[in-house]
Amino acid sequence: xxxDMSILVVMEQRAGSWNxxxxxxxxxxxxxxxxxxxxxxxxxxxxxxxxxxxxxxTKQLEKVYAVEHDLLKDYTPDAYTAALRxxxxxxxxxxxxxxxxxxxxDFLPKLATSLGRVAVSDVVSYRVDNGQVVLVRQLFQGxxxxxxxxxxxxxxxxxxQAGAYRGDQxxxxxxxxxxxxxxxxxGDIRTRPLExxxxxxxxxxxxxxxxxxxxxxxxxxxxxxxxxxxxADAMGAxxxxxxxxxxxxxxPMERQVGSSGQTVAPKMYMAIGISGAIQHLVGMKGSRxxxxxxxxxxxxxxxxxxxxxxxxxxxxxxELTEAFRKSK
Amino acid sequence: MKIVVAIKQxxxxxxxxxxxxxxxxxxxxDLTYEINEPDAYALxxxxxxxxxxxxxxVALCAGPARAGSTIREALAKGADRAIHIxxxxxxxxxxxxxxxxxxxxxxxxxxxxxxxxxxxxxxxQTGVILxxxxxxxxxxxxxxxEKVDGGIRVKRELEDGWFQHVxxxxxxxxxIQSGISKLRYATLMGIKKAKTKEIKRISSAGLAGAGRQTxxxxxxxxxxxxxxxxxxxxxxxxxxxxxxxxxxxxxVEKLRxxxxxx
Numbered sequence: 001x002x003x004d005m006s007i008l009v010v011m012e013q014r015a016g017s018w019n020x021x022x023x024x025x026x027x028x029x030x031x032x033x034x035x036x037x038x039x040x041x042x043x044x045x046x047x048x049x050x051x052x053x054x055x056x057x058t059k060q061l062e063k064v065y066a067v068e069h070d071l072l073k074d075y076t077p078d079a080y081t082a083a084l085r086x087x088x089x090x091x092x093x094x095x096x097x098x099x100x101x102x103x104x105x106d107f108l109p110k111l112a113t114s115l116g117r118v119a120v121s122d123v124v125s126y127r128v129d130n131g132q133v134v135l136v137r138q139l140f141q142g143x144x145x146x147x148x149x150x151x152x153x154x155x156x157x158x159x160x161q162a163g164a165y166r167g168d169q170x171x172x173x174x175x176x177x178x179x180x181x182x183x184x185x186x187g188d189i190r191t192r193p194l195e196x197x198x199x200x201x202x203x204x205x206x207x208x209x210x211x212x213x214x215x216x217x218x219x220x221x222x223x224x225x226x227x228x229x230x231x232a233d234a235m236g237a238x239x240x241x242x243x244x245x246x247x248x249x250x251x252p253m254e255r256q257v258g259s260s261g262q263t264v265a266p267k268m269y270m271a272i273g274i275s276g277a278i279q280h281l282v283g284m285k286g287s288r289x290x291x292x293x294x295x296x297x298x299x300x301x302x303x304x305x306x307x308x309x310x311x312x313x314x315x316x317x318x319e320l321t322e323a324f325r326k327s328k
Numbered sequence: 329m330k331i332v333v334a335i336k337q338x339x340x341x342x343x344x345x346x347x348x349x350x351x352x353x354x355x356x357x358d359l360t361y362e363i364n365e366p367d368a369y370a371l372x373x374x375x376x377x378x379x380x381x382x383x384x385x386v387a388l389c390a391g392p393a394r395a396g397s398t399i400r401e402a403l404a405k406g407a408d409r410a411i412h413i414x415x416x417x418x419x420x421x422x423x424x425x426x427x428x429x430x431x432x433x434x435x436x437x438x439x440x441x442x443x444x445x446x447x448x449x450x451x452x453q454t455g456v457i458l459x460x461x462x463x464x465x466x467x468x469x470x471x472x473x474e475k476v477d478g479g480i481r482v483k484r485e486l487e488d489g490w491f492q493h494v495x496x497x498x499x500x501x502x503x504i505q506s507g508i509s510k511l512r513y514a515t516l517m518g519i520k521k522a523k524t525k526e527i528k529r530i531s532s533a534g535l536a537g538a539g540r541q542t543x544x545x546x547x548x549x550x551x552x553x554x555x556x557x558x559x560x561x562x563x564x565x566x567x568x569x570x571x572x573x574x575x576x577x578x579x580v581e582k583l584r585x586x587x588x589x590x
Contacts, residue, residue, distance in 0.1 A: 077456075077466065102487050105444075106468045109421070109453035113460040118422045121451050139556060140448055143345055144354065147554045190465035194493040196486065211590065217341075235590060247507025253489075260485060268589040289587045291579065292565075296344075298558065305565045307582055309575045319576035324590075327580050 005094035005133070005154070006062070007033050007040040010084065012101055013052055014075070021099035023167035025160045028126070029097050030060060030171050035128045038094070041065065041175070045083055047073035053177055060173030065091070071184045077107040078189045083182040084111055090180065093155055095133065100159035102259075112157045119157035120148050122278070124164050141277040142300035162259070162282040204238065204254050211237035212266045214257055214284070215245060218273020218294065218313055222250040227317050228272060234324040240264070242280045258283035273313050276301030293317070329383035329475075329498075332432050333374040333407070334442040334458070335367040337391050337398040341447065351555050363398045366443025370504040372511050373473060374441050375406045381475055384408045386435060390428055390532070392416045403522035404514035410525070411435075415532040420552065421449070425457040430535035432462060439480070440501040444469055455503035466501040467494045471508050 009029045012019035026042060033040035039062035044052050046068065053066035067087055071079045088096065098104040100122050112119040124145075125136045133150045135158055150156045206212060213232040219225060225245075232239045239255060246256040257264055258280040265286035272293045274280060277300070284290070285304050292305035293316055302308050309316055339345070339359045346355040363371075374385045387402040389395050390413040399410045411431055418424035432440060440462070445452035459466035471491065472483035479497040485505050486492055514522075566582065568575040583590050 102469055102485070105452055106456065106466075109451075109456035110460040110466075113422060113425075113457045116422075118420045119453065121453060134554070137450075138559075139450055140339070140345055140354075141450070142559075144347070144556050145559050146556045148552070149554045190496055191467060192495040194495065196490050196492045198489055199491065243506070249510075259487060261489065263488075268583065268587070289583070289589050291583070296342075298344075300559065302565055303559060303561060303563060305563070306587070307579055308565045308567045309579060310567065310569075311572055311575065315572040316576060319572045320579065323573075323576045323580040327584060327590075 004038060004092075005036050006038045006092075007036075007095045007097060008088075008091060008093035009040065009042045009097045010104075011042055011044045011052075011056065012099055012103055013044055013046055013049065016046075016048070016052065018052070019099060019101055019103075020167055021101055021162050023170050024162065024165045025097050025099045026059065027167060027170045028160055028165040031165070032095075032126060032128070032133070036131075036133070041091070041093070043067055043084075043087060043180075045072050045080060057175045057177045058172060059175060060171035061175035063091075064175045064177045065180050066177065067180045067182060069182055069184050071186065071189060072182075074193045075103055075106075076189050076191050076193055077110055078191065079184050080107045081111045081114060082184050082188055085114060086182045087180055088115075088155060095150070095154070095156045095158070098157070098159040100161045104159050108157060108159055115155070117155065117157055119159060120150075121159045123158050123160050124278070138278060141275060142281070142303075143275075143298060161278055163285060199253070204252075206238055206240055206255065206257065206262045206264045209238035209240075209264065210267045211235055211270075212240050212257075212264060212268070212284075212287075213237045213270045213272065214240040214242065214274060215251075215272050216242040216274030216280075217244050218275075219245070219250075222248070224314075225250055227314070227321075231272075231317055231321045231324070234321045237268075237270070242274045242277075271301050271305075272317060274301055275299045276303065293320075329377060329381045329439060330386070330435070330437045331374045331377060331383060331439045331441060332386045332388050332435055332437040333367070333371045333402070334388045334390075334428055334432075334440065334454070335371060335398060335402055336364040336389065336443075336446050336448075337361045337395040338364045338446055338448040341365070347556060347558065351557070352553060353556065361394060361398065363401060364443055364446045364448075366445060366447075366504060366506050368443075368511055369506050369508050370441040370443045371402055371405065371407065373470075373504050373508055374439075375512070376509065377439070377473060377475075378406075383438070386411065386437070388428060388431060389413070390415050390418055390424060396527075399527060400522055401514060403525045403527070404518040405512055406518060408525065410527045412527055412529045413532055413535070414529055421451045421453040421457055425454050425461055427532045427535060428454075429458055429461040431530065432458065436499075438498045440464065440499070442501075442503055444503040444505055455501060459501040462501065464499055464501045465496040466503070467496065468503040469505045470502045471505050473502065
């Protein structure tokens with residue numbers, strides 16, 4: 001790796017509120033900078049971001065860049081890419097880290113490509129080996145890990161998945177605040193973002209449920225959902241699902257747990273026929289006790305499970321329902 | 329509307345994966361393959377747009393010879409013709425996108441669609457990289473596409489149940505989210521018709537501006553996988569064995585008296 005590996009974290013905000021995942025990335029950057037003996041800085045993009053930049057300036061960072069422009073008020077990939085290219089040209093970081101949010105997925109590959117680089121996306125951990133950074137990312141929906149070593153010329157780009165580092169462990173300190181005014185023309189922006197909206201009021205608040213029984217692809221057919229409903233009823237639990245079940249319309253979207261659905265933290269979460277792709281795990285790994293029932297002993301869901309049964313759900317679930325009914 | 333849909337063939341979802349002795353990829357001798365699920369939704373959206381607005385759907389697939397089965401399936405579902413870029417190792421997403429961009433450029437489509445990510449490598453980047461290489465506006469995680477005056481209006485998924493509409497002119501590129509609509513099956517008639525449809529086979533070396541000779545790009549992109557491995561099990565999971573009845577009884581007992589959650 002040539003040159004200085006100083007780290008820049010690009011934080012995410014919308015209408016003055018942080019995306020909390022940004023602080024996990026910030027915490028990871030502080031640790032990594034410590035290990036590499038380099039510095040970490042942070043940038044925030046938007047319009048009217050003095051307060052947010054001021055908050056960052058109370059963290060242990062080398063510098064905080066407030067990248068301010070009227071055309072950064074509402075996110076567009078064109079304006080964000082233009083602004084960040086200018087910031088990178090000016091600050092010359094070795095490694096640029098992002099939280100792996102939906103917004104970052106929308107512009108980071110464009111930014112990296114415009115500089116002839118490939119971003120290492122969806123990183124779950126890192127280590128320093130021989131003075132080089134090795135990033136770990138998941139393949140095959142979390143069934144396999146891959147090590148990617150950062151070598152070659154800076155800048156390097158990576159986005160960190162939720163839950164990889166603790167956001168509440170950001171080290172406090174003070175940082176020099178610097179304003180950066182990129183040049184962006186209205187004509188450079190080809191997409192027009194409109195208002196944000198939600199489909200409907202949620203009738204089910206899974207966030208408040210104490211017990212959750214969740215079902216995934218392993219259930220195979222819509223008719224089989226009844227089997228899981230009976231188990232949930234026997235336990236007095238709320239019924240939830242992974243994304244494919246809601247995509248197929250077998251359960252309403254409001255019962256979806258995961259990055260695009262609800263985030264839950266019940267006393268007990270029972271995952272049935274759910275393999276445990278990271279998009280699902282980020283929505284439920286705050287649960288106190290996790291139970292997994294899956295036919296594949298290598299399913300990533302067992303990585304987060306306290307109790308597990310490897311077996312055919314069509315045999316196990318009816319027995320479980322019966323056992324719960326009896327134990328009442 | 330002329331639509332190019334970029335599709336990828338990936339190992340079937342239920343595959344039992346073993347690490348190859350090279351430690352760089354999985355053992356692929358006995359695997360079965362299928363269309364990458366998000367790409368199946370991208371194809372579906374392309375077919376529906378064509379049904380509404382007319383035009384043509386061209387399926388584009390880069391991959392080894394075996395990917396031919398996925399291409400035939402796309403034709404059977406209703407794609408008008410296909411382009412197969414025969415390439416055994418696509419490498420990182422920038423290399424793969426460079427190869428595909430050259431083929432797409434030659435087609436001059438109004439709209440390029442692809443799935444939001446692949447189920448094997450999972451970078452979730454190819455679509456956006458293509459947009460940048462082709463100089464097209466783009467949007468990702470799309471749940472709905474409408475034609476409007478001067479272009480399209482799309483519904484983009486955000487986190488936590490939020491959505492946003494975005495408008496843009498054509499030509500444009502969209503990455504499609506799974507579940508955007510119900511997938512169709514290939515009909516018998518479709519399968520029959522597919523046999524007469526054109527599949528243009530090209531090698532990546534034959535595409536201008538693409539291929540392996542871009543050593544400068546390879547040097548800079550540096551996104552190579554050093555090693556792959558099964559995740560280490562770090563958490564202590566109590567596994568219950570025996571008959572389903574025995575395992576269920578043990579689990580209930582533990583939840584009641586050890587975890588005390590019920």
